[in-house]
Amino acid sequence: MLGAIIGDIVGSVYEWNNIKTKDFPLFRDDCFFTDDTVMTIATADALLKGGQPDDFIDSYKKWGRHYPDAGYGSRFGRWIFSDDRGPYNSWGNGSAMRISPCAWLMDCGFCARTGMWPSNGRERAKLSAEVTHSHPEGIKGALAVTDAIFMCRFYAGGYGDDMGNPIKERLNLEQYKIQIREHIESEYGYDLSKSLDEIRPTYRFNESCQDTVPQAITAFLESTDFEDAIRNAISLGGDSDTLAAITGSIAEAAYGVPDWIKDRAMDYLDSPLREVCERWTEQL
Template identity: 30%
Template sequence: MPSPADVRSATERAHASLLALAVGDALGSQFFVPENRPAFEAQEPPPGPWQWTDDTEMAASVYLVLTRHGTIDQDALAASFAERHDFDRGYGPSTGRLLRLVREGGDWRKLAREPFGGQGSWGNGAAMRVAPLGAWFAGDPAEAARQAALSAEVTHPHPEGVAGAVAVAAAAALAPEAPPPGRFLDDVTRLVPDGTVRDGIVEARRLLTIGDPATAAAVLGNGRQVAAHDTVPFTLWAAARRLGDYERAFWTTAAAGGDIDTTCAIVGGIVGGPPAAWLAECEPLPPWAL
């Protein structure tokens, strides 16, 4: 059983990752406000406040379950997702329907597997929220991967949806060691099951010498398809190149366009350490999670 000191340390790491994820999400969402485009083109954050989206709301439930259970209790996670679901935060229609039905008493195990012929969603929703879990299990990427799979199954049980969450959690667990980019992606890849997401991460490893995010995204995707395989490889490419430098990681990720709030949430949660000025402009975390 973890000691109280270990639990405190894990909680602090996960909270820091959640804050960093929220900043990436909230600032990234500002790209879709037309009057903010010039600021983004100049790599300057627009005036706040910045409101976060479903990425942060769901990540906060992951954090809450970890602080209460020390592990992923799938029923507790499904209940928290459903209870906290705020339609106005930008949920996709499939996830929104799932959470509404769970809140009305439906069985998440059955409902989550309805899309894609019974395999469940392969969207990027499980990946976008999981970085704080990886931070909780920092130094134990294999356990982070196992717990990430449990967290993904609640809403995105398709093998690619699960693989996306596993990859991001493993990356967040490894990031504090600040390994060289190639070793970082190699270590992540070893924990990701075979499939399209893993193939994309292998390709991201080959593209580490490419400095232009638009070029990398043209090969790896930028989340425009809102799919795990179209989102996670690029975010790991961006994180690997910018570990320890939140601002550069954010602008590298945002420059590729696509699903910017989600890609920046993922990269932010992995890299951590947003500027204090950016934290001040970001909507506070939901009080129910703290």
């Protein structure tokens, strides 16, 4: 989930002050964590407690109330502070930006051995979305990001080298990006045909999964490393922190995170948030 946290922090200062360039300081003194970080960490906390629907509900309400000014959407904010434990049919991008811990539960080795996708992380991802974002688009966005992260882990880790690859050579970055693109388009119907240069001029703030997730995945697909992926996402404008959180969560799985970026990002978190990050890392 570190990639999501970094993307959120970097994008925090551009959400309401969009820039359409990749040329900007990665970290500024006025950067801060937002609801994207809080809810991503809340997802990890829920998984550490069992990952059942009540765990997600309890965790989202607990962490949301602990950080009441983190910048939640209006409907989610009302849900956090209410006694209501049911979903509210949201199709917002919040289900996708918080989902990354679920994808790290999926067993790459199982997939390599059996040729079947491991279900545990995807099931948890669906549960995580459904407790609030029960609209089909809200669930679809969360699952698409989960799949993209898992596929990056699978191919970047070398697990897919012998699967559907008769010459038995290590798949390179661009080859597994093609497979990710094809899977997301066929499985979820997202249009990933437009380049960042085609998206950027007209892209505006949008809180929906259907107009955030495809753009975030494209920002990863056109990237050359972790930092470049974050810069791609920010350069689109729009809901910058959430776009970069989603892109960063995928890019982490593909490239890893440079130590200096990790260390710098952790400086923005307080003790309760860092403590969950440490427990989650130990669990993995």
